[in-house]
Amino acid sequence: MMNSLPKRIIKETQRLISEPAPGISATPATDNVRYFNVIIAGPVESPFEGGIFHLELFLTDDYPMSAPKVRFLTKIYHPNIDKLGRICLDILKEKWSPALQIRTVLLSIQALLSAPNPDDPLANDVAEHWKTNEKEAISKAKEWTKLYANKE
Amino acid sequence: MDDTLAQLIDMGFDPSVSQLALEQTNYQGVQQAIEYIYGLSTSNNLSGVKQGSTIGQTPPSSQQPLQSQKTLVDLTQGNNNSSNLTKTHVADQQLTSNKPKSQKTSLKSSIRESSETNSDDEYYQDVDDYEFDVPVQEIFTTNNSVIQARELIKTALVEIDNITNITETSPSEATLLLLHFQWNSNKLLERYYEDPDRVKQQAGVKAIDQYKIKINVPGQDCIICGDSLDQNNGSYLSCQHYACSDCWDGFITNKIKDGESIGMTCLSFKCTNIIPDIFVKEVVPKQYNKYLERLAQTFVDKNPNMRWCPVAGCGNALKADSKAETVASCTCGFKICFKCNQESHIPANCDQMKQWKKKCEDDSETANWIQSNTQDCPQCHSSIEKNGGCNHMTCKKCKHEFCWVCLGNWKNHSKCNTFDKDKVSKSESKKNLERYLFYFHRFNIHEQSKKFETKLRASTLETIMSIQNKKDKRWIDVKFLIQSTEILIQCRRTLKYTYVFGFYLPDGAEKNLFEYLQNDLEKTTEHLSGLLEKAEDKNIFDIKEVTNLASTKLRHLLEGVEEGLTLGGTKR
Numbered sequence: 001m002m003n004s005l006p007k008r009i010i011k012e013t014q015r016l017i018s019e020p021a022p023g024i025s026a027t028p029a030t031d032n033v034r035y036f037n038v039i040i041a042g043p044v045e046s047p048f049e050g051g052i053f054h055l056e057l058f059l060t061d062d063y064p065m066s067a068p069k070v071r072f073l074t075k076i077y078h079p080n081i082d083k084l085g086r087i088c089l090d091i092l093k094e095k096w097s098p099a100l101q102i103r104t105v106l107l108s109i110q111a112l113l114s115a116p117n118p119d120d121p122l123a124n125d126v127a128e129h130w131k132t133n134e135k136e137a138i139s140k141a142k143e144w145t146k147l148y149a150n151k152e
Numbered sequence: 153m154d155d156t157l158a159q160l161i162d163m164g165f166d167p168s169v170s171q172l173a174l175e176q177t178n179y180q181g182v183q184q185a186i187e188y189i190y191g192l193s194t195s196n197n198l199s200g201v202k203q204g205s206t207i208g209q210t211p212p213s214s215q216q217p218l219q220s221q222k223t224l225v226d227l228t229q230g231n232n233n234s235s236n237l238t239k240t241h242v243a244d245q246q247l248t249s250n251k252p253k254s255q256k257t258s259l260k261s262s263i264r265e266s267s268e269t270n271s272d273d274e275y276y277q278d279v280d281d282y283e284f285d286v287p288v289q290e291i292f293t294t295n296n297s298v299i300q301a302r303e304l305i306k307t308a309l310v311e312i313d314n315i316t317n318i319t320e321t322s323p324s325e326a327t328l329l330l331l332h333f334q335w336n337s338n339k340l341l342e343r344y345y346e347d348p349d350r351v352k353q354q355a356g357v358k359a360i361d362q363y364k365i366k367i368n369v370p371g372q373d374c375i376i377c378g379d380s381l382d383q384n385n386g387s388y389l390s391c392q393h394y395a396c397s398d399c400w401d402g403f404i405t406n407k408i409k410d411g412e413s414i415g416m417t418c419l420s421f422k423c424t425n426i427i428p429d430i431f432v433k434e435v436v437p438k439q440y441n442k443y444l445e446r447l448a449q450t451f452v453d454k455n456p457n458m459r460w461c462p463v464a465g466c467g468n469a470l471k472a473d474s475k476a477e478t479v480a481s482c483t484c485g486f487k488i489c490f491k492c493n494q495e496s497h498i499p500a501n502c503d504q505m506k507q508w509k510k511k512c513e514d515d516s517e518t519a520n521w522i523q524s525n526t527q528d529c530p531q532c533h534s535s536i537e538k539n540g541g542c543n544h545m546t547c548k549k550c551k552h553e554f555c556w557v558c559l560g561n562w563k564n565h566s567k568c569n570t571f572d573k574d575k576v577s578k579s580e581s582k583k584n585l586e587r588y589l590f591y592f593h594r595f596n597i598h599e600q601s602k603k604f605e606t607k608l609r610a611s612t613l614e615t616i617m618s619i620q621n622k623k624d625k626r627w628i629d630v631k632f633l634i635q636s637t638e639i640l641i642q643c644r645r646t647l648k649y650t651y652v653f654g655f656y657l658p659d660g661a662e663k664n665l666f667e668y669l670q671n672d673l674e675k676t677t678e679h680l681s682g683l684l685e686k687a688e689d690k691n692i693f694d695i696k697e698v699t700n701l702a703s704t705k706l707r708h709l710l711e712g713v714e715e716g717l718t719l720g721g722t723k724r
Contacts, residue, residue, distance in 0.1 A: 008377045064376055065406040097421035098376045098403055099393070104421075 034059040043114040047141035051149030067096035075148040077141040079118040079127035088122035296480035301467030305444045308451040324428035325357045327414045335455040362390040393420035413446035499713040500652035508652045591655040598648035612637045619689045636699040643677040662717045669709040676702045
């Protein structure tokens with residue numbers, strides 16, 4: 001199985017395991033090496049601090065010519081992430097470049113948690129909340145973090 | 153030989169044409185040559201000899217017409233044995249009985265003389281009639297050009313080539329410039345000469361044509377797959393983002409699949425270096441054609457003066473002189489409104505069409521109909537449509553007996569003549585609905601007719617051939633049937649949309665006049681439609697007359713609407 005995998009995916013996987021980025025862990029599933037179980041720790045000084053967020057990441061056959069598919073599995077209150085956990089991030093769409101890697105994608109998602117962008121929303125109601133009453137929205141995000149992103 | 157040639161030239165034929173005709177007829181004689189010329193000139197106006205001036209047509213079947221003249225005329229006359237026979241017969245007579253005179257007209261009259269003894273005088277009679285006949289005019293022509301689907305890439309490339317030559321840039325740079333100016337070459341050149349550097353900068357043109365392909369890049373790995381680029385495998389643009397040819401291939405193929413063409417940038421993250429077309433051609437030659445197709449697509453999509461023909465499977469592009477153009481027609485016969493990309497909807501305007509469509513799509517009208525034409529059984533609530541005069545109703549379902557007027561129980565029911573406010577509002581909505589249905593019904597009927605009549609396009613050619621076969625008619629005598637069919641379709645389409653226009657036209661003098669014109673056109677159109685459906689040799693002159701009548705009526709209506717039907721009427 002590993003043999004038919006492009007060299008690049010093997011290299012990336014090895015590096016993700018041997019020198020993981022701080023606050024991020026990504027491990028390939030035992031039955032499918034293109035499927036990764038990802039954990040991102042909520043960045044400090046963000047409403048998601050202290051939370052442990054589970055994501056899934058899948059490398060399509062086209063990878064790296066097309067972007068990996070990434071989705072939050074843990075419920076999160078964030079203007080750029082919808083109910084189903086889908087993420088609105090330019091590099092996962094039109095700004096994707098094959099020069100990007102799994103690591104860079106996950107780092108970008110981590111950065112998105114630190115800096116929500118309500119002007120380019122995916123979850124409209126959350127974005128509206130963020131824009132009209134940021135304080136209240138942040139406290140709701142904190143609440144959700146406690147409620148849903150608690151250890152596990 | 154020279155004698156016959158001199159004779160032909162003397163008759164007013166072009167020397168080169170005469171020579172050709174003689175060669176093609178194996179120098180059999182003046183008559184054969186003339187027949188050849190006319191056969192030629194009916195199919196292709198090569199010779200400068202006036203079309204339809206007189207006499208016979210194609211050469212006898214033993215002679216081969218020019219390859220390039222394989223048009224319908226040749227095809228139809230291939231089957232036309234009887235007419236060929238009579239013509240050779242006439243020709244023989246001509247040769248023996250008459251010396252050709254120096255005027256074409258006298259030649260014609262001499263032929264007629266000789267043919268008067270012939271049983272075929274009806275044929276020549278018709279030919280004469282033709283001369284006095286008014287030609288059928290195509291009204292309402294559109295002045296757009298049509299670029300055939302298969303010519304699109306070529307047309308786009310010619311445009312690029314043109315700019316490349318004038319601005320002395322590379323094809324990629326020229327394409328970027330053209331894209332920036334929405335493929336408006338004139339505007340591009342105008343601005344370009346004012347300030348080339350600024351225009352280039354605005355269009356995002358950099359020095360983009362520096363690249364290396366499949367070379368050895370010692371010590372470098374492909375930034376995508378990580379392979380070493382030591383084995384003549386590295387390709388890169390001026391930004392020096394090294395990648396192997398396989399990765400470039402995958403990357404570009406993917407981009408093309410996504411619909412990108414000239415604007416695609418280097419594969420490195422956030423690098424804005426544009427990949428020149430020649431790089432694509434050399435790295436992924438297999439995809440290059442697809443790349444050009446995409447480019448041709450932007451040629452239409454980004455050009456405000458161009459539209460795709462909306463007919464499924466057509467693929468042609470329509471080009472108008474400006475985006476102010478309202479109607480454009482495709483060679484497939486479809487006419488579109490250049491503004492809203494729908495079927496041409498003259499005399500109704502785009503806004504009216506929008507409203508009309510919404511109205512038609514709106515289910516509420518149907519619901520309204522049910523509401524105003526049916527009433528619910530007061531007991532079981534099923535909808536009942538009344539189909540008789542008696543107001544004593546018995547529900548078919550539950551057998552409940554009730555009064556249709558007041559919906560009360562029929563038994564013991566005495567007074568239902570009391571005024572009821574609700575009834576009034578219902579009749580108002582009923583009136584509106586009926587009005588809408590009236591217009592919609594007619595809109596629809598004309599649409600249906602148009603569908604059938606569009607099929608006439610194909611059968612018209614058959615009709616023409618059969619008339620030609622049966623009755624020695626020449627192609628030019630009957631080819632107007634094609635135009636008649638087109639005019640019929642045009643009338644039909646216009647009639648269809650007059651009902652949208654009429655629906656939104658307020659009552660008054662203007663509307664009265666409009667309806668008068670509409671009615672007029674409707675009658676003529678039905679007449680023409682009836683004639684064309686059973687077109688045969690006997691009624692072709694009727695058809696011609698009615699065609700011209702219909703085209704006049706159509707013009708009256710359209711001009712009337714355009715200029716405002718009455719003084720102070722809405723000018724459109």
